[in-house]
Amino acid sequence: MSDEEKKFGKGSEGSFDKGNKKSSEFGKKANEGFEKGKESSKSFSDDTKKSAKDFGDRAQEEFKKAKESTKGFAGDSKKAANDFGEGAKKTANEFREGAKEAFSGVGGENKKVLAGILAIVLGGFGIHKFILGYTKEGIIMLVVTIGLGAITCGMAASAVWIIGVIEGIIYLTKTDEEFYNIYQVGRKPWF
Template sequence: MSDENKNFGDKAEDAFDNAKESAKEFSEDAKESAKEFSENAKKTADEFTAGAREAFSGAGGENKKILVGILAIIFGSLGVHKFILGYQKEGFILLGVTILAYATSCLGIGLLLVWIPYVIGLIEGIIYLTKSDEEFYNTYQVGKKPWF
């Protein structure tokens, strides 16, 4: 039985060495795969970043037509579109009229005033979006035409 136990011990030791070698190879393959994956992920992230920069470079650039037009329609009563175009005085006028309208709405006067800045923002948003890019740029950013 001693020889038989010795054979089992040798076989177990060989199996352990084989398992150890297989685990070592597997870990090396896993490291290699992880390295390739991280390199591909980094490359993809760099490409995405470059594409995003290219796509969004026009958003804050010279022509702000789409941004200002949508903001004028949505937040026109607050004058956000005026502030983005650089018209601080006109933006504060719209904001002030809106605040005044809400403050006096309990008196009934504000109910009439509350629609004025909304209508102005809606009309300006539509005008901004229907103009060509060049016409918008020349009229509102270079020519500094503050109203309509």
């Protein structure tokens, strides 16, 4: 081997030893870093477990509070629904009694309110006349509204409707006795 080759061999051995030493140091540092990371990870894991447990405990407490609140609300709702139901029954009974009173009148035959409302709402068709027993007048109003109303483009129907509204107002402004005596006993067919 030549001197140059020997020199080169010795130089490379020195470089190899230096590289080996540096890689050994790097390996130690990496191992130390790994151990520190492992400890840090374990610490983080423990902290996370503790935080999760605390969160779970708080969530469970809040759930219990919400459950109790819901029970109270359900009780209040049932009571309010029962009160509302009883109030509705009472109101319906009062309305029924008032309707009986209004439609029965003198001797149970007074039809003042029914005839008055029908005259205002459906006066042009003469429905209120049929209710009071005036069939001929009811047919006249119906024929004029439908038959002549079509021929006169609604002019005749409008006139009959106005008559019905006027009759409805008159019916409702009379006292029960006056209405009964004039329109049911006295049989006055118009106004």
